[in-house]
Amino acid sequence: MKEFGYQRVHDVPGAVALLGADPDARFLGGGTNLVDLMKTGVERPARLVDVRELPLDDIESTPDGGLRIGATVTNSDLAAHPEVRRSYPALSQAVLAGASGQLRNMATVGGNLLQRTRCGYFADVTKPCNKRAPGSGCPAIEGEHHNHAILGAGDHCVAVHPSDMGVGLAAFDAVVHYETADGPGELPFSEFYLPVGDTPHLETALPAGALITGVSLPPAQVAAHSRYRKVRERASYAFAIGSVAAALDVSDGVVREVRLAFGAVASRPWRARRAEEVLTGAPADAETFAAAADAELAAARPLPHNAYKVDLMRNLVVAELTRLTEEVAR
Template sequence: MKEFSYQRATQVRDALTQIAGTTGAKFLGGGTNLVDLMKNEIETPAKLVDVRQLPLDGIRSSADGGLIIGATASNSDTAAHPDVRRRYPAVTQAILAGASGQLRNMATIGGNLLQRTRCAYFTDTSQPCNKRVPGTGCPAIAGVHHNHAIFDWTDHCAATNPSDMGVALMAFDAVVRYETLNGPGEIPLSDFYLPVGTTPHLETKLPPGALITAVTLSKLDVAAHSRYRKVRERASYAFATVSIAAALNVHKRRVQDVRIALGGVAARPWRARIAEAALRDGPATAARFRAAADAELAKAKPLHDNAYKVTLARNLIEAVLTDLAKRVK
């Protein structure tokens, strides 16, 4: 690990000022991703500003009946919060599926959204990687890519986003709030992650030096009828091969509202808007769910060795929606 300086901030303005004063400085939350990357010299910040003592760990209802989750709230506290469990159960399930209890106790909500890919080429400094060293190439395209993207990848990068929680937040139209020295701002999670394009090392729309302060969820009745399901290569904690966060409201056997997001298929949590549009106001049947999944996956572009993800995603969409339809009748 390369030498770095460390400071602890107790106020948001203080944290922003400390970051602004040093090129290559980074905020440190739980460190469950950043510290590992520093050990392997994939990340080499000159300075860390610890934000765990900032007053940003609260979870409370918003004026519109939604929920505000502070950026330094731990994953464990968020998953266990009664309002999250009752009103957005898929968020709780996604967090619990994401990591061990020890990691959940340390990891923060803001940090979870900023964690970097677990692509083996990215984490192996003996290999080229456009995300780690721009312009060096993407060996995954012709190499080992069975667990890589089937949507929106380019010749420059086919890595997937590793967040479980992010998939559930994407399904529920979460908004990321942030603070800069010039004032506050917010970005819908649907716009938060940048397209891969030719610059996969640029990952989010956060302004330089910005600090995530909260994630907000609007009041969403359908979210109470939600589920997160994750397929992975081992039963212990592993990153998703394909995952799904889905919510469904059915009235008189017809779909009133539906939300679907997929994980493990793209460089960002993938909102299945084509499938949602195909399902609304239609019959809540397995055949209809399967047809909607096919419509969504028609634009998938699998690599040579990961076409199985298309079938897996189709089966997950059908199975989870069918199960939810039984529960909400």
Template sequence: MREFGYQRVSDVQGVVALLDAEPGARLLGGGTNLVDLMKAGVERPGLLIDVRELPLDRIEVTDGGGLRIGATVTHSDLAAHPEVRRRYPALAQAVLAGASGQLRNMATVGGNLLQRTRCGYFTDVTKPCNKRVPGSGCPASAGEHRNHAILGASAHCVAVHPSDMGVALSAFDAVVSYETVDGAGELSLDDFYLPVGDTPHRETALPAGALITGVTLPPAPVAVTSRYRKVRERASYAFAIGSIAAALDIGRTGDGAVVRDVRLAFGAVASRPWRAREAERLLTGGPADAEAFAAAADAELAAAEALPDNRYKVTLMRNLVVALLTELTEEAA
């Protein structure tokens, strides 16, 4: 690891001023991703700005019943917060599924949103990688890609985003707040992550020199009946090979259960949390049964472009949709 500067800052304006003056600086929250990348030589910042003393560590209920979550809230505090567990249980479950207790004690909300892919070609500086060195190639397409993307990828990059928390945030229309020297701004999570296209090294729409200050979840009554399900290759402390955040509101008619509202987001299938809007559209107002759930999943996954070794993900995600929505339906009954 090469030498770098370190500066601790306790106010937001001080941080954005430093980022403006030092374009090569990186923000240090928990460091659970950044420090590993520095050790591997992927990240080589000249300055680390420690943001852990910023006054952004609160979770507050907003007017109408949403939540505002500060960027330096740790994952342990997020998962344990009673209002998170009550209003958005899938979010608490996703965070608990994300890492070990030691990592959750350090990892922050803002840092999790900005974490980089765990693709082995990205983290190995001896290999080409368009995300790390634009134009160098994507060896994963013909190499090791068992856990790579089936949706929204391109010939330039097939890596997936590793966040569990982000999948739940996507399902509930989260909005990311940030600050720059030019003032404050907001981005919906849909707009926060950029499509891969031919520029996979450009991962977010954050302006240069921006500091994430928090995430807002708008009121969502359907979120009360939500759940997160993660499939991984071992029982704990592993990244997902497929995951889903789901919420379901069921009504009753003479013909049986009907979907009044539904939220679905997929994880480990794309370069960003994948909001399953086509599946939501097909389900809303229709029957709440396994046949409808399967048809909606098939419609969402029709755009999948699987590689030889990750075709299993199409079936896996279809089965996850049916299983989790069926569980939620049975509980509602």
């Protein structure tokens, strides 16, 4: 492991200034992803700027009825917060589905958003990888890709984003707030992650040197009736091979409002807007749910060993929307 400096900061301007003065520095939250990447040589920062003691660890209701979540809130505290569980249960369930309890106790909201892919070629510095070494190639396309992207990928990278929490945030139109030397800014979650294109090493739209300060969730009545479902290759402590965050409002057998997001199918949490369009105003039945899933997955471009994900996601959508509909009818 490369030697590095370490500095703990206690105020946001000081943290931003430190990173601005040293482009080879990295912010350190819980370190559950960054430290692992340092051990393998994927990340080689000259300095770690520890932001855990910044005053960004609160979850607060906003005047309009939404929530503001600080960037250093731990995943465990986010999942357990009464208002998150009441108003955005799919988000709480998504966080609890990710990692182990020990990791959730350390991992932060801001760090979760910035975690890197778990693609084996990315993590192995002896292998080519366009995300780690731009222009070197993507061996996953011809190699091991059974858990890789079926949506939004391309010839330069087919890795998926590993976050469960991000799928819940995508479903509910979250906004990411950040601070730079020029002042505060924000990004809608739909714009936070960049398309893969031919620059997969550029992952987010955050300005250089920006520090994530929090995430806000706008009020959404439909979010209170939501679920998160994750499929993985073993019962616990495993990344998804497919997941769905779904929220549904049904009246007189008709879908009045719906939110739908997919995980483990693209380089970013995938908001299923085409499926939402098909569902809105349509009968709340299995036939409609399947048609909506098919409409979203029509854009899928699976590789030889991950085509199973198309059927998997279709079945997940139908199952979770059916379950939500049955809960309304009780």
